[in-house]
Amino acid sequence: xxxxxxxxLIKNALSGHKNWKRAWRAPEPKSHYDVIIIGGGGHGLAxxxxxxxxxxxxxxxxxxxxxxxxxxxxxxxxxxxxxYMLPANTxxxxxSMKLWEGLSKDLNYNMMFSQRGIINLAHTPSQMDAFSRRGxxxxxxxxxxxxxxxxxxxxxVPGLYxxxxxxxxxxxGLCQPRAGTARHDAVAWGxxxxxxxxxxxxxxxxxxxxxxxxxxxxxxxxTTRGEISAPKVGISVxxxxxxxxxxxxxxxMPIEAHVLQAFVTEPLKPLINTVVTWGAGHLYIxxxxxxxxxxxxxxxxxxxxAQRGNLPIFEHVAAAxxxxxxxxxxxxxxxxWGGIMDxxxxxxxxxxxxxxxxxxxxxxxxxxGFKATPAAGWCFxxxxxxxxxxxxxxxxxxxxxxxxxxxDEGGAGPYPAHQ
Amino acid sequence: MIxxxxxxxxxxxxxxxxxxxxxxxxxxxxxxDKDKWNDYVFMRCNPRxxxxxxxxxxxxxxxxxxxxxxxxxxxxxxxxxxxxxKIEAKK
Numbered sequence: 001x002x003x004x005x006x007x008x009l010i011k012n013a014l015s016g017h018k019n020w021k022r023a024w025r026a027p028e029p030k031s032h033y034d035v036i037i038i039g040g041g042g043h044g045l046a047x048x049x050x051x052x053x054x055x056x057x058x059x060x061x062x063x064x065x066x067x068x069x070x071x072x073x074x075x076x077x078x079x080x081x082x083x084y085m086l087p088a089n090t091x092x093x094x095x096s097m098k099l100w101e102g103l104s105k106d107l108n109y110n111m112m113f114s115q116r117g118i119i120n121l122a123h124t125p126s127q128m129d130a131f132s133r134r135g136x137x138x139x140x141x142x143x144x145x146x147x148x149x150x151x152x153x154x155x156x157v158p159g160l161y162x163x164x165x166x167x168x169x170x171x172x173g174l175c176q177p178r179a180g181t182a183r184h185d186a187v188a189w190g191x192x193x194x195x196x197x198x199x200x201x202x203x204x205x206x207x208x209x210x211x212x213x214x215x216x217x218x219x220x221x222x223t224t225r226g227e228i229s230a231p232k233v234g235i236s237v238x239x240x241x242x243x244x245x246x247x248x249x250x251x252x253m254p255i256e257a258h259v260l261q262a263f264v265t266e267p268l269k270p271l272i273n274t275v276v277t278w279g280a281g282h283l284y285i286x287x288x289x290x291x292x293x294x295x296x297x298x299x300x301x302x303x304x305x306a307q308r309g310n311l312p313i314f315e316h317v318a319a320a321x322x323x324x325x326x327x328x329x330x331x332x333x334x335x336x337w338g339g340i341m342d343x344x345x346x347x348x349x350x351x352x353x354x355x356x357x358x359x360x361x362x363x364x365x366x367x368x369g370f371k372a373t374p375a376a377g378w379c380f381x382x383x384x385x386x387x388x389x390x391x392x393x394x395x396x397x398x399x400x401x402x403x404x405x406x407x408d409e410g411g412a413g414p415y416p417a418h419q
Numbered sequence: 420m421i422x423x424x425x426x427x428x429x430x431x432x433x434x435x436x437x438x439x440x441x442x443x444x445x446x447x448x449x450x451x452d453k454d455k456w457n458d459y460v461f462m463r464c465n466p467r468x469x470x471x472x473x474x475x476x477x478x479x480x481x482x483x484x485x486x487x488x489x490x491x492x493x494x495x496x497x498x499x500x501x502x503x504x505k506i507e508a509k510k
Contacts (some may be wrong), residue, residue, distance in 0.1 A: 242465035252462035256440075257490070302437040305467045305490045310420050312433040345461045401461040402453070414460050417437055 001197040003108055023189065024196035029203050032229050033061045035384055036221060038208050038244060039236040040064025042073035042184075043362055043369065045191035045202070046377020047236060047384070049107075052198030054378070055385035060200045061230070063223060065207040069188030072238045075307070075339035076370040077262050077284060077296045079275055081118050081179035082143055085134045086409050088395035089348060090141040093368075095392050096375030097143075097178060103374060109190030111182045112289065118179035118275040119153060121324075123168040127279055131174035138176070148173045159271050159325045166323065168280035179275060181286055187373055211248045218248060218358035234360040234384050236376075239305065239340025241363040250355055253363075254345040254401045256416040259304040259338040260296065260367050261313055265331045267291030276324065283320040292334060295321055299341065299367075301417045309338045341367050343416030346400075348407035351379050351393040360384050361398060366416075420493055425500050425507060426480040438473035440464070441485050441501070467491060473501055 002008060002021055012020055035051060037044045040062045051057045064070075080100055082093035104111045122128045128147075135145035153173050154162040162170050192202055203225065210222035212229060220229030237244050239257050268291050275286040285295035297317035300309045314336065322329045344350060344364030349372065351362050362380040365372060379393040389396070400406055401414075412418045420432035440463055446455040470490045475483050483501040488494070499507050 240467075242463075243467045252458070252464055254461040254463070256463050256465050257467070302488075303440070303465065303470055303472065303490050304493065306493055310432060310493075312431075402457045415439075417439070 001108075001193065023193040024202055027201045027203065029061060029063075029206060029223070029225050029228055030201065031227070033201070034059040034230060035232045035234065036060075036228060036230040037062045037234045037236055038221065039071075039238070040068050040192075040202060040204065041071045041236070041238060042069065042187050042191065042373040043238070043365075043376045043380070044234075044236040045069075045188055045195055046373050047234060047362065047380045048200045048202075049191045049195040049198070050378045050381035051385060052195060052200055054381060057385055058199040060195070061228060062195070062200060062202045063206045063208055063221070063228075064202070064204045066205065068192055068202060068204055069185060072339045072341075072369055073184055073188045073373070075262070075337055076184055077286070077294050078181045078184045078288075078370065079118065079179070079284060079286065080113070080182055080371040081176055081275075082371075083118065083120070083134065083138055083145065083174070083176040083179065084409060085137045086407055087137075087141060088407055089409055090138060090143060092375055092379070092392050092396075093372065094141060094143050095378070096372050099374035099378060100182065100371075101178075103190070107190040107194045109186060109193060111186050111190060113180065113182040114289075115178050115180040116274045116286075117175055117177045118277065119148065119157065120174045120277045121153070121170050121279045122172045122174070123170060123280045125171060128172045131172070135174050144176060144178050146175050146177065148175050157272060157274060157276055159327055160276065161324065161326050168323070173279075181275065181288075184370065187370075191377070208244065208247065213249070213356075216356050218356050231358060232360060232384055233358060234362065234380060236362040236380065238363070238365060238369060239342050241342045241361075248356060248359060254398070255364055256303055256343050257305050258299045258302070258341050258343045258416060259306060259309045260299050260341050261309040261317070261336060261338045262294065262296040263314075263317065263333055264288070264292040264294050264335045265328070266334050268293065268331070272325075278320050278324055281316075281320045283317060283324065285321060285324070293321075293328065293331070299343070299417060300338075305340055307338045307340060341365070345414040345416065346406035346408040347410050347412065349376070349396050350398050351376060351383060351396045352389060352398050353383060353387065355398055420495070422474060422484070422486060422495060423498050424476050424479055424482070424484065425498065426482060427476065430476070430479060434476060434478040435474040435484075436477040438475055438483065441471040441473045469496070
């Protein structure tokens with residue numbers, strides 16, 4: 001692998017940037033691998049990278065239906081945080097945060113990881129109580145958290161309306177200073193380059209159309225580019241989990257696919273130097289390095305596999321943004337897109353062995369998949385390599401629903417549209 | 420999205436509340452079978468394509484509707500009143 005550094009930059013600048021080598025190969029699929037990962041997005045590529053790096057398993061293929069990183073890794077609002085309350089979630093996302101903090105160096109690829117903090121706004125005294133409880137739960141697990149007064153929030157986020165003349169006045173907030181944003185595409189590219197360097201085959205335009213089974217045991221996959229066998233097959237396909245599981249003969253999952261929209265405005269001068277979330281509804285907003293305000297809100301609220309949503313949510317989310325930042329009211333929206341969320345029935349993810357022998361599952365990320373990318377890959381690789389979960393993902397089982405061990409962070413019950 | 424209510428005619432989706440998969444069957448109240456309850460509460464077919472689902476016309480007649488909608492194109496092919504009435508929306 002050609003290491004990227006200031007010297008390689010200078011060297012290539014002198015030759016007019018015409019001699020950069022491609023960052024990963026485009027190999028033909030072989031007929032057999034030790035591990036097949038279905039899904040060449042952030043999670044799948046991270047899994048392949050950690051399989052090779054941490055566990056020495058290098059005969060790995062990552063199969064991607066379209067182009068590398070063309071799914072949810074490029075369809076999110078790039079927010080990274082670990083401000084959870086349930087211990088299983090806090091520990092897992094904090095592990096992810098620690099991986100993020102060393103990721104650019106580990107991968108020799110600039111993730112543009114910017115720890116600009118996240119501020120969750122509270123609008124009632126009881127919400128402040130809930131935030132102090134969550135903040136304390138975070139501190140107990142070694143995560144950073146601080147409660148903010150309205151005055152402090154007003155100082156940190158000057159454009160935010162903190163007055164009383166509104167339906168939901170701000171009474172305070174919870175801040176995680178180490179949270180932030182990262183360059184989403186760079187995550188896919190960095191992991192792809194890192195995995196490829198260890199000998200992992202990344203095979204694009206290779207759709208899985210069926211599974212090869214010996215009785216119940218999965219022994220390989222049928223793809224649009226031929227049959228490939230492997231003793232271990234990992235599924236990491238985000239919103240397409242149910243259709244892919246159906247190919248393996250598993251017809252029902254504790255998952256519903258929903259569409260989540262996100263929006264980008266025209267670029268502005270620096271306005272918001274942190275991530276702000278609204279507490280009276282659902283809105284999260286930050287400013288990209290290009291200057292566009294990136295924001296999103298609720299799911300559209302009905303099952304969908306369309307990577308686009310409908311107008312009511314558009315209006316709802318824009319209204320919330322303008323309530324928070326009245327000076328945005330005349331901004332134009334530049335882009336809008338939808339991503340398909342694999343909403344699990346309790347809002348928490350699934351990283352486990354099974355449900356069939358030879359099969360491994362990484363799914364149910366709801367709308368928290370991006371920030372989890374490093375830890376999801378790390379834990380999924382561990383689970384595949386050792387045939388048992390790591391402590392960090394031991395609670396993320398598929399049978400927790402049946403056994404009454406749901407991880408319902410939001411306390412919303414088994415209603416994906418309300419998570 | 421526009422949903423044709425059998426009572427009120429074509430109305431915007433924002434008038435309706437999504438209720439969920441119409442194929443899940445609630446077990447009898449007396450039924451102790453854990454598998455059946457697990458299926459009802461948690462397990463979903465989640466099809467990519469035609470989906471039979473319930474919507475309630477909350478800002479209209481408040482009736483529960485059984486809607487057949489494609490989850491890829493969002494195209495609605497049929498709307499009937501949920502329950503024993505089987506009243507279809509005018510095509």
